[in-house]
Amino acid sequence: xxxxxxxxxxxxxxxxxxxxxxxxxxxxxxxxxxxxxxxxxxxxxxxxxxxxxxxxxxxxxxxxxxxxxxxxxxxxxxxxxxxxxxxxxxxxxxxxxxxxxxxxxxxxxxxxxx
Amino acid sequence: xxxxxxxxxxxxxxxxxxxxxxxxxxxxxxxxxxxxxxxxxxxxxxxxxxxxxxxxxxxxxxxxxxxxxxxxxxxxxxxxxxxxxxxxxxxxxxxxxxxxxxxxxxxxxxxxxxxxxxxxxxxxxxxxxxxxxxxxxxxxxxxxxxxxxxxxx
Numbered sequence: 001x002x003x004x005x006x007x008x009x010x011x012x013x014x015x016x017x018x019x020x021x022x023x024x025x026x027x028x029x030x031x032x033x034x035x036x037x038x039x040x041x042x043x044x045x046x047x048x049x050x051x052x053x054x055x056x057x058x059x060x061x062x063x064x065x066x067x068x069x070x071x072x073x074x075x076x077x078x079x080x081x082x083x084x085x086x087x088x089x090x091x092x093x094x095x096x097x098x099x100x101x102x103x104x105x106x107x108x109x110x111x112x113x114x
Numbered sequence: 115x116x117x118x119x120x121x122x123x124x125x126x127x128x129x130x131x132x133x134x135x136x137x138x139x140x141x142x143x144x145x146x147x148x149x150x151x152x153x154x155x156x157x158x159x160x161x162x163x164x165x166x167x168x169x170x171x172x173x174x175x176x177x178x179x180x181x182x183x184x185x186x187x188x189x190x191x192x193x194x195x196x197x198x199x200x201x202x203x204x205x206x207x208x209x210x211x212x213x214x215x216x217x218x219x220x221x222x223x224x225x226x227x228x229x230x231x232x233x234x235x236x237x238x239x240x241x242x243x244x245x246x247x248x249x250x251x252x253x254x255x256x257x258x259x260x261x262x263x264x265x266x267x
Binding site: 020022023024027053055056057059060063064066067070085089092093094097098099 | 134135137138141159162163166167169170173221222224225226228229230231233234236237240241
């Protein structure tokens with residue numbers, strides 16, 4: 001499980017997560033993800049294109065941190081690219097209605113900065 | 115262990131500790147068997163999702179009452195002219211809990227209202243084609259299955 005980030009601007013950050021977001025995978029990145037995603041009033045795009053598996057515990061991290069970010073005046077967007085498996089899981093659980101999800105990076109960036 | 119009946123072939127079983135590393139081991143075991151028996155990736159993914167959510171539920175709710183929480187998992191594949199069915203059965207000695215009748219949280223209208231938990235049951239029911247539960251000899255036995263056509267292989 002890996003997590004990387006890029007600060008596009010002072011207020012816009014892309015976070016990329018790779019690997020399995022199952023129980024051990026999520027526990028491995030949870031603290032760092034929270035520090036990167038929800039510690040300031042930022043616009044955040046979370047890149048899930050290389051997430052090979054998404055369990056509810058991983059989704060829980062998105063919800064928790066998206067809510068925290070929202071409270072600070074920020075916004076979280078999920079970028080899934082052509083990761084059909086992850087997109088399906090987010091759609092089935094209704095998370096895509098709570099945290100915007102895009103297959104196109106430009107659209108994801110645009111939604112984050114809107 | 116392999117047993118053959120007229121319509122059902124048991125292809126493997128595994129016992130794991132009910133913890134995080136155990137769930138990863140179970141997923142790896144499932145993936146290996148699925149590859150050996152030509153289960154399509156989409157169906158493996160659905161089984162893997164259900165397996166992880168069932169195990170997470172056991173870990174979260176079912177491991178406090180037993181001294182050494184162990185989970186037993188059986189993988190079965192059944193094939194006939196009409197198609198194929200892969201079934202995973204998970205057994206544990208935790209408190210009796212019937213996933214097939216448990217209530218599912220209503221979907222929140224907004225991120226503000228959303229609670230982080232409660233998605234596991236929804237995922238199990240959404241990604242499985244069949245779901246069966248029974249309680250016997252002090253154990254929960256939950257089976258979930260996925261179907262596919264021969265043309266999907």
